Amino acid sequence: MTTGSEEETVAVITIVSGRHLHLRRQLEAFEHSTVRPDVHIVVAMDDADIDGIVADSADAGPPTRVVHVIDEAPGTLPLADARNTGARAAIDAGATLLVFLDVDCIPGPDLVQRYLRSCAATPELRLLYCGPVTYLPPEHEVFDPRELHHFLDPHSARPAPGPCQTQLSSEMTLFWSLSFAVCSTDWLEIGGFHTGYRGYGGEDTDFAMCAARNGFRIAWVGGAHAYHQHHPVSDPPVEHLEDILRNARLFHRRWDRWPMEGWLNAFARQDLICYDEAVADWRRTTVERSNG
Numbered sequence: 001m002t003t004g005s006e007e008e009t010v011a012v013i014t015i016v017s018g019r020h021l022h023l024r025r026q027l028e029a030f031e032h033s034t035v036r037p038d039v040h041i042v043v044a045m046d047d048a049d050i051d052g053i054v055a056d057s058a059d060a061g062p063p064t065r066v067v068h069v070i071d072e073a074p075g076t077l078p079l080a081d082a083r084n085t086g087a088r089a090a091i092d093a094g095a096t097l098l099v100f101l102d103v104d105c106i107p108g109p110d111l112v113q114r115y116l117r118s119c120a121a122t123p124e125l126r127l128l129y130c131g132p133v134t135y136l137p138p139e140h141e142v143f144d145p146r147e148l149h150h151f152l153d154p155h156s157a158r159p160a161p162g163p164c165q166t167q168l169s170s171e172m173t174l175f176w177s178l179s180f181a182v183c184s185t186d187w188l189e190i191g192g193f194h195t196g197y198r199g200y201g202g203e204d205t206d207f208a209m210c211a212a213r214n215g216f217r218i219a220w221v222g223g224a225h226a227y228h229q230h231h232p233v234s235d236p237p238v239e240h241l242e243d244i245l246r247n248a249r250l251f252h253r254r255w256d257r258w259p260m261e262g263w264l265n266a267f268a269r270q271d272l273i274c275y276d277e278a279v280a281d282w283r284r285t286t287v288e289r290s291n292g
Contacts, residue, residue, distance in 0.1 A: 007120065008097045010037040010112060011090030012062075015082040016103040017045040020053055022229050027054065029106045029145040030061030035113040039093050040064040043086040045078060046071050065089065076199035076243060083177070084192040091184050098187055101226065102178040105133065106145055108225035110163075115181040118166045118221045126216040127168070128208065129181040131224025132160040138230045148227045161222030169218045175208035179226040189214055194254075199243030202251045205259045236266035245273065245282060258282075 012030070016023050023042070030036055040062050044050035046069075054064050067089050071078045083100060090098055099115055101107060115129050132154035142148065154160035158174055161167040182190075190211050197203035208218075237244070244263055251259045258264060264282060267273045273282050 008116060009039075009094045010035070010097045010099060010116065011093060011095035012037040012040045012099045012101055012107075012112070013043065013083065013086035013090055014040065014101050014103050015043040015045060015079065015086060016050060017047045017077055019103045019231070020049065022231070023050070023053055023103050024057055025106055025143050025229065026101070026103060027057040027061055027064065032109050032145050033061070033107065033112055034109050035116060036062045037099065037112055038062065039090065039095065041086045041089045041093075042066045043082045043089075044068045045082050065093070073198055078195075078198065079200070080193035080195045080197045080203040084195065087184075087187055087192060091187075096184050097181060098184055099181045100177060100179070102228075104229050104231060105179055105226040106143060106148065106229060108148065108223075108227065109145055111179070111224045111226060114163075114221050114224035118219055118224070119181065119183060121166065122219065125168075125219075126186060126211075126214065127182075127219040128175060128186075128211055128216055129219045129221050129224070130158070130176060131179045131181075131221045131226055132158065133176070133179055133226045133228050135228045136230055140230065143229070145227075149225070151227075152225065154225070159220040161220055163223035165222040167220040167222070169220060170212075172208040172212040172216075172218060173205060175204060175211075175218055177204035177207070178228065179224070181221075181224075186216070190216070194250075196250050197247045199247065200237065200240035201244040201263070202247035202259050206251055206254065209255055236263045236270075238267070238270070238272065241267060241272060245284070248282065 042054055051066050054066050069082050069085050118129055134153050159167050193203050193207050271285055274285050276283050
């Protein structure tokens with residue numbers, strides 16, 4: 001089995017808090033990767049159990065290193081800071097290509113190879129590389145990465161080119177952070193994720209806007225498939241309402257536009273928030289509704 005690349009040193013970066021079974025499946029999946037990453041950086045957010053999980057899976061995939069970040073604001077996960085911490089650790093380890101993969105995602109066998117090939121084919125371009133993601137249903141029982149292609153159903157809201165195709169796009173708001181790759185030099189130029197974002201929502205769109213400001217586009221990479229493992233989530237995500245409001249305000253101050261408008265409008269329809277024209281801001285209402 002091929003390990004690494006002569007031209008690139010590849011690091012996969014995964015941030016995690018809880019989701020231990022999801023992490024085990026992801027770590028085991030790299031055993032079947034056609035190109036294994038040179039190192040896998042796992043960033044534990046306030047989760048001391050991650051060291052043991054990684055140690056148990058050490059024989060399954062590439063060399064794995066755990067780094068820890070502590071949330072200075074209890075109750076909110078430091079997603080932006082964790083990704084930046086993982087990137088620093090990867091670059092310090094010599095990585096020239098950073099592959100970010102959420103802990104919920106099982107990599108398809110060709111994910112790393114396809115990101116590498118797409119990067120090699122576009123050396124003169126400034127790009128964020130994103131792969132298609134299939135969301136597995138709640139009752140799904142197959143998690144072997146060699147079999148998951150039978151259930152391939154890429155999310156319809158994002159482009160999904162053919163297996164040997166790369167589709168360029170300037171629609172930066174379609175960027176998603178659950179599976180993407182970026183050259184280390186480009187990561188440094190963009191400056192990473194803005195750490196003013198705390199908790200859920202907004203930090204990935206902000207990252208894409210920073211990239212666009214520096215002349216970047218998105219490359220949708222066919223065949224770089226990931227499979228998102230199911231976990232309970234509300235729609236809209238009312239459990240993250242405070243995070244979303246706080247992060248939306250920060251985004252608006254930075255970019256003079258509101259992000260996550262679908263969620264904000266859905267919260268408004270549930271009378272959880274309303275838009276105050278007098279101050280040009282969203283605010284909480286006095287109506288509280290259960291998530292049931």
